[in-house]
Amino acid sequence: MKDGIARTLRALHQGEWQLARHLVAVSERHAEEHEVHHVARDLAAWSREHAGRLAEFAAAExxxxDDDTREPTSGEGPEGLLLLHDLRALHLAATENSLHWEMLAQAAQATRDERLLELASACHPQTLRQMRWTNTLIKQLSPQALTSL
Known part of the structure; x- marks a missing residue:
């Protein structure tokens, strides 16, 4: 198996387990919010299933x-993987910003704050464009970067 694919499988496996743990923690912290509690538990089960399926696939290969091999960080590993790592971080940051713009827009609508709504309406589309750009680059660069190692 190509090293880039193996590293990505490990990172995704770890990410699915982390997401499952985080979803369970949110479910427990907000047990009084029945929808959050139950949906978060269902989504955690999906992530645990994904992790199991990844482990099965990897074992067959x-x-x-579950070994100690970790994903490269800034300054470590092959250039292609570093670029993908950086693009993923940018994409996640833009996604987080997009969610914040959406929350502000919803609050602006609820409070009839035209200035805040105008601000969110002007800026959020650019954040969405940032997300599309990083996603496009990841799609373009992943095949070569992950299979060339």
Whole structure:
């Protein structure tokens, strides 16, 4: 198996387990919010299933996902993987910003704050464009970066 694919499988496996744990924690912290509580638990089960399926796939390829191999950080690893790592971080940051713009827009509508709504309406589309740009680059660069190692 190509090293880039193996690293990505490990990162996704770890990410799914982390997401499952986070979803369970949110479910427990907000047990009084029945929708949050139950949906978060269902989504956590999906992530646990995904992690299990990733482990099965990897095992069939002779790869253990629970070893200590970690994903490269800034300054470590092959250039292609570093670029993908950086693009993923940018995409996640833009996604977080997009959610904040959406929350502000919803609050502006609820409070009839035209200035805040105008601000969110002007800026949020650019944040969405940032997300599309990073997503496009990730799609373009992943095949070569992950299979060339």
């Amino acid at each position: 002779g790869l253990r996902l």
